[in-house]
Amino acid sequence: MSRGDDAERAVRAGLGVLASIDELNHQRPGLDLAARAAVNTGEAVVALGSRPESGEALALGDVVNTAARLQTPPPRAV
Numbered sequence: 590m591s592r593g594d595d596a597e598r599a600v601r602a603g604l605g606v607l608a609s610i611d612e613l614n615h616q617r618p619g620l621d622l623a624a625r626a627a628v629n630t631g632e633a634v635v636a637l638g639s640r641p642e643s644g645e646a647l648a649l650g651d652v653v654n655t656a657a658r659l660q661t662p663p664p665r666a667v
Contacts, residue, residue, distance in 0.1 A: 627660035
């Protein structure tokens with residue numbers, strides 16, 4: 590079920606994850622965690638029966654692949 594503010598909620602969730610990573614690094618010196626985030630909208634196939642707590646997750650589709658590319662850093666110039 591989609592809502593009118595899905596894209597905004599997704600961006601806020603991504604920013605929240607990044608802020609949490611920064612907070613963990615601040616609380617535990619030397620931890621040095623890093624994360625990237627990207628948001629793309631569209632239709633995807635999502636496995637509702639997956640168990641994220643055990644590392645299971647499934648999302649498929651062009652929208653997922655595009656988001657993965659968006660969050661990948663650009664190649665370094667040599």
